Amino acid sequence: MSAHLEFPESHTVTFRLHVNGEEREVSAEPRTHLADVLREHCGLTATHLGCEQGVCGACTVEIDGVPQRSCLQSATRFEGREIRTLEAFENDPLGAALRRAFSEEHALQCGYCTPGMLITARDIVQRLPQADEARIREELAGNLCRCTGYRGIVRAIQRVLETYPHESSDGR
Amino acid sequence: MTGAPPDTQAKGIGARLARKEDARFLSGRGEFVADIRRPGMLDVAFVRAPVAHARIVDIEKPEGWESLVYTMADMAEVKPIVAASKLPGFQKSEQYPLAKDKVRFVGEMVAMCVAPSRARAEDLAEQVFVDYEDLPVVSDMHAAANGTAEGKLHEHWDSNVFLETQVDNKAGIADDVVSVRRQLSTSRQCQVPLEGRGVVCWWDHRLNRLEMTSAAQMPHINRTGLAECLGLDEGQVRVVSPDVGGGFGYKGILLPEEICCAWLAMKLDRPIRWIEDRNEHLSANANCREHAYDISVHVERSGRLAGIDCDAIVDSGAYSSYPFSACLEAAQIGSILPGPYKMDSYSCHTRSAATNKPPILPYRGVARTGVCFALEVMLDIAARELGIEPFELRERSLVGPDDMPYTNITNKLFDSGDYIACMHRAVEALDWSGWRARQAETNGRKRIGLGLATFCEQGAHGTSVYHGWGIPMVPGYEQCNARVTTDGILELQIGAHSHGQSMETTMAQVANTVLGIDPEQVRIMHGDTGGSPYSTGTWGSRNAVMSGGAVAAACEKLADRVRRLASHLMDVAADDLIFENGGVVSGDRSRSMTLADIAHTWYRAPQLLPDDVDPAGLGLVAGYKMRPDMGTFSYATHACAVEVDTVTGAVKLLDYAICEDGGVLLNPMVVEGQLLGGLAQGIGTALYEEIPFDDEAQPLASTLADYMVPGAAEMPHLTIEHMETPSPFSTFGQKGIGEGGAIAPPAAITNAVNDALGGLGAEIHSVPISPERVIAALEAAHESD
Ligand code: FES
Numbered sequence A: 001m002s003a004h005l006e007f008p009e010s011h012t013v014t015f016r017l018h019v020n021g022e023e024r025e026v027s028a029e030p031r032t033h034l035a036d037v038l039r040e041h042c043g044l045t046a047t048h049l050g051c052e053q054g055v056c057g058a059c060t061v062e063i064d065g066v067p068q069r070s071c072l073q074s075a076t077r078f079e080g081r082e083i084r085t086l087e088a089f090e091n092d093p094l095g096a097a098l099r100r101a102f103s104e105e106h107a108l109q110c111g112y113c114t115p116g117m118l119i120t121a122r123d124i125v126q127r128l129p130q131a132d133e134a135r136i137r138e139e140l141a142g143n144l145c146r147c148t149g150y151r152g153i154v155r156a157i158q159r160v161l162e163t164y165p166h167e168s169s170d171g172r
Numbered sequence B: 001m002t003g004a005p006p007d008t009q010a011k012g013i014g015a016r017l018a019r020k021e022d023a024r025f026l027s028g029r030g031e032f033v034a035d036i037r038r039p040g041m042l043d044v045a046f047v048r049a050p051v052a053h054a055r056i057v058d059i060e061k062p063e064g065w066e067s068l069v070y071t072m073a074d075m076a077e078v079k080p081i082v083a084a085s086k087l088p089g090f091q092k093s094e095q096y097p098l099a100k101d102k103v104r105f106v107g108e109m110v111a112m113c114v115a116p117s118r119a120r121a122e123d124l125a126e127q128v129f130v131d132y133e134d135l136p137v138v139s140d141m142h143a144a145a146n147g148t149a150e151g152k153l154h155e156h157w158d159s160n161v162f163l164e165t166q167v168d169n170k171a172g173i174a175d176d177v178v179s180v181r182r183q184l185s186t187s188r189q190c191q192v193p194l195e196g197r198g199v200v201c202w203w204d205h206r207l208n209r210l211e212m213t214s215a216a217q218m219p220h221i222n223r224t225g226l227a228e229c230l231g232l233d234e235g236q237v238r239v240v241s242p243d244v245g246g247g248f249g250y251k252g253i254l255l256p257e258e259i260c261c262a263w264l265a266m267k268l269d270r271p272i273r274w275i276e277d278r279n280e281h282l283s284a285n286a287n288c289r290e291h292a293y294d295i296s297v298h299v300e301r302s303g304r305l306a307g308i309d310c311d312a313i314v315d316s317g318a319y320s321s322y323p324f325s326a327c328l329e330a331a332q333i334g335s336i337l338p339g340p341y342k343m344d345s346y347s348c349h350t351r352s353a354a355t356n357k358p359p360i361l362p363y364r365g366v367a368r369t370g371v372c373f374a375l376e377v378m379l380d381i382a383a384r385e386l387g388i389e390p391f392e393l394r395e396r397s398l399v400g401p402d403d404m405p406y407t408n409i410t411n412k413l414f415d416s417g418d419y420i421a422c423m424h425r426a427v428e429a430l431d432w433s434g435w436r437a438r439q440a441e442t443n444g445r446k447r448i449g450l451g452l453a454t455f456c457e458q459g460a461h462g463t464s465v466y467h468g469w470g471i472p473m474v475p476g477y478e479q480c481n482a483r484v485t486t487d488g489i490l491e492l493q494i495g496a497h498s499h500g501q502s503m504e505t506t507m508a509q510v511a512n513t514v515l516g517i518d519p520e521q522v523r524i525m526h527g528d529t530g531g532s533p534y535s536t537g538t539w540g541s542r543n544a545v546m547s548g549g550a551v552a553a554a555c556e557k558l559a560d561r562v563r564r565l566a567s568h569l570m571d572v573a574a575d576d577l578i579f580e581n582g583g584v585v586s587g588d589r590s591r592s593m594t595l596a597d598i599a600h601t602w603y604r605a606p607q608l609l610p611d612d613v614d615p616a617g618l619g620l621v622a623g624y625k626m627r628p629d630m631g632t633f634s635y636a637t638h639a640c641a642v643e644v645d646t647v648t649g650a651v652k653l654l655d656y657a658i659c660e661d662g663g664v665l666l667n668p669m670v671v672e673g674q675l676l677g678g679l680a681q682g683i684g685t686a687l688y689e690e691i692p693f694d695d696e697a698q699p700l701a702s703t704l705a706d707y708m709v710p711g712a713a714e715m716p717h718l719t720i721e722h723m724e725t726p727s728p729f730s731t732f733g734q735k736g737i738g739e740g741g742a743i744a745p746p747a748a749i750t751n752a753v754n755d756a757l758g759g760l761g762a763e764i765h766s767v768p769i770s771p772e773r774v775i776a777a778l779e780a781a782h783e784s785d
């Protein structure tokens, strides 16, 4: 028999989030940051946590089209915002081009930084079509990878910059 | 597609095959331990010691919530972690999963709190009051080793030293050698895989066993250790290591947290989860690399290395970790310091000092990063003294290609290679002479310097290497379970674990080489003690050789079985059958059968089988061991050019070149990936990463904001050259090479910085080479003028 346990009360609030095109009603403690709500309450585990302090970038998601850390602010502050996690980019042609380039350039090993990297990479490609290698490296400053030494990631982004939207029509 | 490799068909060993594991990670479908949910799961948070050395006088649980807080007194039946070495004189430590009587480092766990979320468990932890009585803190490894520290870590010991070792191969050397002596050191560091450790565990009533999902490199070893500490049979514990976000050595350790969570899951009969946060990781758990050397090298006027004398201390922290023990680093220093060189005389004294810091754990390269730093920095200092180029000294001292296989001064058997050619290729790849010319033109505030470092890396250590050491783990035969499923898929279970090393791809490539099967038709299952053969797991650059050997052995045995069945079914002589394209073909190519056809017959049309068929069918276990089992020796030279700003102390990497030889490469793309990742970590060791401790052994870097890990912009321009000298001792001639990238950068970069500062009489003796250390070196040179 499982032990019967009682716990100190916790205060939860109920709020609504718009995640990956769906409306979600969430009950959580107000101190819960967005990444924990996405992972623990919405079942969206592509968003990873590496530091919970805004340094590593593993938790990067898109808020109203702009990459943002999800570990730094309470989830309640994202009411009314358009939140997109890596799961939203399944059928996105640019997402597909990036996935293909990441694999071909060996831009991932353990895969833990990868979701955050892909969100940042997608932003670089869209925002900075002329970015050169140095600029890409500078833009990646907020995303740490401990496995790859970054070369594959930089090359994958360069490859997509050279070929996209050229190649986007052929899907995955 | 443009830019396709010339032979798009090649999928076996040697092919740059894209990885089978990529798809799930790229779509966010990897399954890491923190992604796992169980019904009724609870989270734990730990109360950790705020002081480094103190007696626990009292622990007060929050009133009314005592049943949610546990101390060691509640876990009386749990045994401490004891990782002893049988080397003579080793002093054993007992690490209770929660501190008993006293705490020995900041961050040591004192109590465990449970709640429906981590945040609520942390709320409880904040309400636990622990009364400590301070004890004198041992924060300096020199004081610990020399017996001058006031404090004592373990009351029953007669010193603060886990183990002292002495290698003495001293011989006469010429009188007119140039001898240089320095004190060098590497700082305490942290492994920082991007994912920390983590545990989800529960009791499975159907199979009557503990189920533990843990971010682990060596699940079988964790199981053995867990069973010992918890008093369970190993059969009552299953450890599953799911997708793991990098390990680098840190996840090859049995953690006290794992024992606590397992105990609590059994106690409460509820699934229990602990996910390490970055603060726990940096300040309490993932510590590594702190070495100090007093080293002399003796070089003949010709530039030939004659001998080394060394006294080394490793700050091993408070406890001996399971399974590698507290002497992992220091004892290895004694045996590997001579590196890839020939010499007449060698002596090395080592001590593993116990201090009030977290236990020192393995990190990519293990002791090699430290010894490579110590020796290579000394060789460049000697070369400068002699007025010759660093590569001139090395070409007169390295083991030559004609010496191979070569038994060195500490009885290591080097398998193969051309160390000298490798070094020259790296020197050329950097354009050494071009940089020398540019260096001559820059004599102002910003100075250019060149450095190189050479090493060889023993990987895939075998039984004979480990048994004498007497730690709780001795690698034996590496095994693989292989079976062909009803529809012709090849399933391979291995006991190692892949957490970035790409073994789901490279092992399928090995199967392709032996059986001609498409890697897409091969399913690699790893990291689960529930099904795979026992293995010491993933450590020591061993799996290309050991798991690769086991998979090849299993596939070859399977080939025999398939051949015999096919011979009967096709009416072709068994030795006239060739494996290709996922099936067998007769030599004259007139008849063929797919593996799926043969499997279908075995499982679903057995009426077609001969009477004397081997009843073992299409499933088997095979094992592999290297002979001789000293291991493989990959090797490399790193060369770099730096610019040092003599006003700010900033060091900039201008260019970097590596020539490496990993024998036959299973997948060159994967090998380069390992090299690049290791290089980034090595650059971190050389320039940025350090956890300083104050005199009270308080860690001064506990977040990624103050512990600096290299980012994309910190990586230099890089040229990689491969050599492929097969090892005569491994299945395909492959060598272990996973750690090499992280070994040489601190040495090569320090040599370059010292070359830049040489004209100013300044010298760097410690890494990381922070601006402060550069300025301090310049000031010291100024004062001695
Ligand atoms: S987890 Fe958010 S930046 Fe690291």
Ligand code: FES
Pocket (backbone or CB within 6 Å): A107, A108, A109, A110, A111, A112, A113, A114, A144, A145, A146, A147, A148, B194, B245, B246, B500
């Ligand atoms: S692939 Fe492991 S952290 Fe980037």
